[in-house]
Amino acid sequence: MPLVFTVTNTSGAPVTLELLGRTPTADFRVSDSAGRTIWSRLRGQTLLGVLRLFPLDAGKSLSFRQTWHQHTDTESPVPPGEYLIRGVLLTGDRAGLASPPVRLRIGR
Amino acid sequence: MRHSRLLVSGFAAAAALGLAGCQDDSGPTSPDAGVPSARVQSSQGADLPSADEFDRKVPGFGGFFLDRAGAPTIYLSRGSSRGPAEQALAGYLSGRGLSTAAVRVLEARYGWKQLQRWQEAATVEALAVPGAVFVDNDETSNRVRIGVQNLSAMGQVRAAVARLGIPDDAVILDRAEPILQVATLQNVVDRPVRAGVQINFPGYLCSVGFNATSGTQKSFITASHCTSTQGGVESTPYWQPLQSVNGTQIATEVADPVYVRNGPGCPRGRKCRYSDASRAAYINGANQALGLIAQTSGANNGSLTITGSFSIKADDCGTRGGCLPVGTTVNKVGRTTGWTSGSITNTCVNTGVSGSNIVQLCQTFVSAGVGGGDSGSDVFQITSGSNVKLAGVLWGGNSGGTQFVFSPFGNVTAELGTLITH
Numbered sequence: 038m039p040l041v042f043t044v045t046n047t048s049g050a051p052v053t054l055e056l057l058g059r060t061p062t063a064d065f066r067v068s069d070s071a072g073r074t075i076w077s078r079l080r081g082q083t084l085l086g087v088l089r090l091f092p093l094d095a096g097k098s099l100s101f102r103q104t105w106h107q108h109t110d111t112e113s114p115v116p117p118g119e120y121l122i123r124g125v126l127l128t129g130d131r132a133g134l135a136s137p138p139v140r141l142r143i144g145r
Numbered sequence: 146m147r148h149s150r151l152l153v154s155g156f157a158a159a160a161a162l163g164l165a166g167c168q169d170d171s172g173p174t175s176p177d178a179g180v181p182s183a184r185v186q187s188s189q190g191a192d193l194p195s196a197d198e199f200d201r202k203v204p205g206f207g208g209f210f211l212d213r214a215g216a217p218t219i220y221l222s223r224g225s226s227r228g229p230a231e232q233a234l235a236g237y238l239s240g241r242g243l244s245t246a247a248v249r250v251l252e253a254r255y256g257w258k259q260l261q262r263w264q265e266a267a268t269v270e271a272l273a274v275p276g277a278v279f280v281d282n283d284e285t286s287n288r289v290r291i292g293v294q295n296l297s298a299m300g301q302v303r304a305a306v307a308r309l310g311i312p313d314d315a316v317i318l319d320r321a322e323p324i325l326q327v328a329t330l331q332n333v334v335d336r337p338v339r340a341g342v343q344i345n346f347p348g349y350l351c352s353v354g355f356n357a358t359s360g361t362q363k364s365f366i367t368a369s370h371c372t373s374t375q376g377g378v379e380s381t382p383y384w385q386p387l388q389s390v391n392g393t394q395i396a397t398e399v400a401d402p403v404y405v406r407n408g409p410g411c412p413r414g415r416k417c418r419y420s421d422a423s424r425a426a427y428i429n430g431a432n433q434a435l436g437l438i439a440q441t442s443g444a445n446n447g448s449l450t451i452t453g454s455f456s457i458k459a460d461d462c463g464t465r466g467g468c469l470p471v472g473t474t475v476n477k478v479g480r481t482t483g484w485t486s487g488s489i490t491n492t493c494v495n496t497g498v499s500g501s502n503i504v505q506l507c508q509t510f511v512s513a514g515v516g517g518g519d520s521g522s523d524v525f526q527i528t529s530g531s532n533v534k535l536a537g538v539l540w541g542g543n544s545g546g547t548q549f550v551f552s553p554f555g556n557v558t559a560e561l562g563t564l565i566t567h
Contacts, residue, residue, distance in 0.1 A: 055517065056517070057517030079499065079543075080544070081543075083498060083541045083542065084542060084544060085370050085498060086479075086539065086540060086541050086542055087368065087370055087520045088350040088351070088517040089348060090349065129516060130516075131482075131514075
């Protein structure tokens with residue numbers, strides 16, 4: 038399942054983002070109907086703790102792509118049901134810059 | 146592969162997130178920080194008018210405030226009608242279920258605009274007097290209020306005000322404590338430079354690891370990836386806290402071993418080192434605060450305000466992997482998450498770095514807070530009071546910011562050579 042997460046500077050002026058790592062990095066997180074995160078692209082990975090000062094001009098975007106194979110972090114296929122998916126741009130703030138959740142329903 | 150049918154169409158469309166242009170105002174540590182506009186904002190009903198609005202709409206206006214009980218209180222010159230004031234506050238009052246009778250009127254001796262002019266004139270003269278702290282158009286007293294630290298300043302300020310022709314009765318002089326800028330790990334111009342404070346190299350922010358003297362060269366240690374290129378020396382320049390705040394370069398990268406392929410223990414196709422550490426030499430050796438780590442108010446409380454210093458009294462062993470066992474409590478001080486503390490959970494872990502072909506060999510994992518910008522932070526064990534034993538250099542963490550990884554002191558010295566840390 039292809040996922041695309043885009044962060045856009047919708048203002049009329051450039052901004053400087055403070056991003057975790059030497060290159061802009063985004064996580065994709067899938068949670069189940071109970072709110073548990075069942076899959077995260079970056080789960081278990083170790084990331085560099087540098088903060089990059091990233092200028093983003095007005096109207097410009099950062100995009101990240103990922104394929105989710107409908108498995109959990111433990112490689113088990115997810116059961117049918119409703120899921121929420123978020124993209125999270127990793128920043129100097131622990132919460133990051135997150136997209137609103139997108140609802141997904143997986144059926145048989 | 147299991148066959149699944151998507152019941153929601155168009156999912157591959159971007160989950161776009163609009164980013165407003167008002168950058169977080171983090172003060173002098175961030176370029177392009179905007180100045181927030183001040184506005185009196187009520188959480189119920191209409192906004193309160195600004196002082197300028199009051200002055201335009203209310204004849205005889207001399208100042209407005211909410212008293213200790215929250216009652217709207219306005220200064221009006223003798224003979225002025227309260228009607229325009231009630232009209233200006235109508236929206237605010239109705240939003241709180243208050244009648245116009247709730248407005249208290251006090252007699253103004255001086256007009257608001259006149260007091261403004263006197264405040265501006267007094268600011269130039271009074272704040273030039275040593276010991277003067279502030280000059281305020283005090284809306285609660287309908288006077289210009291000037292804060293001074295001592296009697297000597299008080300006399301000089303009184304004389305300065307008189308020379309300006311400001312009526313003696315229009316000015317109140319108060320004893321006041323000096324206003325001090327809160328120094329944080331991010332904004333402090335730290336001289337000499339202690340471990341834990343922010344450093345800036347072109348396009349990036351990191352933390353000072355620990356000060357160290359190599360031979361006779363006064364230096365600091367930070368992460369290898371806190372240089373222009375991770376591995377190899379490019380003479381990376383450093384500023385503290387930020388080039389735009391203090392443009393005098395403090396140090397230059399002088400040591401950063403290259404990452405090696407096919408070395409012992411290094412997985413095929415990867416390049417490895419035992420430490421993510423580099424050394425930068427101070428341009429002015431007097432800027433080295435050897436043995437000192439900036440200390441904040443407490444561990445794991447989120448504070449970045451510097452309240453003192455830790456003192457390095459010892460180093461961990463020089464053995465690769467370090468000598469601190471699982472379960473040991475260690476600490477770090479870094480510019481983003483401040484002072485965090487937790488237990489070592491794993492030792493001598495060969496660790497792949499996300500998004501790269503780098504493997505850091507024999508690293509230590511800690512269950513404690515970390516954030517972007519903390520790279521390079523000093524990791525230490527508190528031995529007693531503010532005395533600490535240096536354990537290593539922090540370089541990474543998990544995406545949740547709940548676990549950090551550091552290169553043990555022995556790994557650092559194995560690659561950067563003997564270092565005097567205190």
